[in-house]
Amino acid sequence: FNALTNSSKAQAANFPFCTIEPNVGVVPVPDERLDKLIEISKSKKKINTTIEFVDIAGLVEGASKGEGLGNKFLSHIREVDAIIHVLRCFEDPDITHVENNINPLRDAEIIETELMLADIESLDRQIQNLTKKAKTNDQDAKSDLLLMNELYALLSEGKPIRLGNFTDEKVKQYKSFNLLTSKPILYVCNVEENDAASGNSFTKNIYSTDIRQLSL
Numbered sequence: 001f002n003a004l005t006n007s008s009k010a011q012a013a014n015f016p017f018c019t020i021e022p023n024v025g026v027v028p029v030p031d032e033r034l035d036k037l038i039e040i041s042k043s044k045k046k047i048n049t050t051i052e053f054v055d056i057a058g059l060v061e062g063a064s065k066g067e068g069l070g071n072k073f074l075s076h077i078r079e080v081d082a083i084i085h086v087l088r089c090f091e092d093p094d095i096t097h098v099e100n101n102i103n104p105l106r107d108a109e110i111i112e113t114e115l116m117l118a119d120i121e122s123l124d125r126q127i128q129n130l131t132k133k134a135k136t137n138d139q140d141a142k143s144d145l146l147l148m149n150e151l152y153a154l155l156s157e158g159k160p161i162r163l164g165n166f167t168d169e170k171v172k173q174y175k176s177f178n179l180l181t182s183k184p185i186l187y188v189c190n191v192e193e194n195d196a197a198s199g200n201s202f203t204k205n206i207y208s209t210d211i212r213q214l215s216l
Helices: 032-041 067-076 104-134 139-156 168-177 201-207
Strands: 023-028 050-055 083-088 185-190
Touching: 067 104, 083 104, 104 139, 104 168, 104 201, 139 168, 185 201
Parallel strands: 083 185
Antiparallel strands: 023 050
């Protein structure tokens, strides 16, 4: 996070959950096309588009039920457009791991499972509220309720929403539900400096696995 945002906001400490409140950084995006437009228009001011990064502590098993302050952490990423999972792919006896051993595939599966459980809990609440509105013949409520039941069934099969086969119209519709597993996912392997170019046994294991299917 500090490297991405050119800051020192994120604390790096050798104990779990040293990050309690989220770290937020806004980064301008370089774009050569913008430079060419400024050259043509002779503009005196350049305003780059920006990306906002929100850094939260890693999730642990039981996060959807509040373990490790999980519910608090999950609430911070409800509104983001995409999620980046940073997976630990290096050994170091001096740096603790909450599970006491290094297994990035297990870590990815724990996170995915917790996000799905959080979505199921969120849908439970939303379905209860919409059921009452649907009984009043509210057409929007009926439409949302039908889709929510589809999403609930998919999650109950152990599949994140982003892997569902939905029409563009339904995707646009469920984005308003703020469900975590509907968001695009990027997995980033955190390796030692010496392994940055070639990877290691952990990253090779990840590359050989369809990580999207871990939670099936």
